[in-house]
Amino acid sequence: MLEETLVLFRNIRTPGYDGTLDSYRKAGGYQSLPKALTMQPEEVIALVKEAGLRGRGGAGFPTGLKWSFMAKNTGKHSYLVCNADESEPGTCKDRELMLKDPHLFLEGMMIGCYALGCHHGYIYVRGEYFPAIKSLNKALDDCYREGILGPKLLGGDYALDLTVHTGAGAYICGEESALLDSLEGKRGHPRVKPPFPAVAGFNSCPTSVNNVETLTNVTAILEMGADAYKNLGSPNNAGTHLVSLSGHVNRPGVYEVAMGVGLRDIIQELGGGVRGGKQLKGVIPGGSSSPVLRADEIDIAYDFDSVGKAGSMMGSSAIMVFDEDADVVKLLHRISRFYNHESCGQCTPCREGTHWARQLLRDFLQNNGSERKLNRLQRVGRNMGGTTLCALGDAASMPIVSFLKKFPDDFRQYYATAS
């Protein structure tokens, strides 16, 4: 029977834990930061590399490696910006951390700032997350009052300020370069890369953008050491991760599991299986942009590499389950409508492609589909992949291409019944 492996949710799952500074300290909190401060910043980066931590924001990029790319001796400030925008449909795990255990996350962020030699870090939070924003601001106030943050971090000679900045509801501001533009007070548009943020990020200074869960893992790595952390997961996929499980399951929710447990086990044993005793039809395994898997394709380990090998991606670990009665044409229309609405419009394939995909899918739903339109939808989907400035183009492309490949008859049924 699959059970949760509690590292990041250890406090949250403890009865009576309320996420306050007092509670966090009683649970052993703020012991990783002093440990980090006795090390050289490069040693902290080496430890995170050794632990094999991969980013939890979507791409699974190794965090220690990303930190080691930061431009050095530039004479400029360096910045750590936390991506707390959490807008990928189906994903709601960063919210849990910020809302229920903000200090566990903030401690990891402080360690990250120290490792990168930065004295001001920013947390860019999804604007709709009012309770999480309140919880973060309260936690920061408490840290300043207690001298954990400020000109003398924990009473030492390292100065650090952290600022919460709220977004205004644009999905594209989760893309790291658009996020930085937005943080600078501009319209959130993805930038042309290179230069990458590690060279020219916030205010053209060296910047690392890291996800909330990624930084929270840093607290755990300092606490347990690289080997113990690595041993929690599967090879090349270290640690635990937070899985947002939604859709047609009996027990939707956010669960913490070791990397590499079975995808079907998460759905069956943690999620309680498909609701109403129905048959499983398919699973979107890594947020709405990841290629869909059919029910017969989910007997795989749930980690970055295994889901990749199965032709999809683990992304932000958001699993969306749909049953035999789900209308996949409606589902894809809903997803495509979202990407069309959120496209910033800079690149022609994404601006036009998301628009035409949405229109074509609407045609199917209005019994106005045809084999020609099916082929056109396939072409529109394919043409967005790898042809755009940022990965939103790919995010819009992958569901279309995969749904048409995995469930072609569901689309054909629409015009077969119309004629």
Ligand SMILES: Cc1cc2nc3c(=O)[nH]c(=O)nc-3n(C[C@H](O)[C@H](O)[C@H](O)COP(=O)(O)O)c2cc1C
């Ligand atoms: C359209 C788009 C939206 C994104 N939204 C988020 C988001 O909400 N949260 C996040 O952490 N990363 C998001 N990302 C990924 C970020 O660009 C970036 O890779 C990530 O924050 C890096 O953090 P990590 O290294 O800790 O994974 C998004 C990427 C794209 C292309």
Ligand code: SF4
């Ligand atoms: S891919 Fe889409 S969202 Fe990304 S920059 Fe181009 S138009 Fe904007």
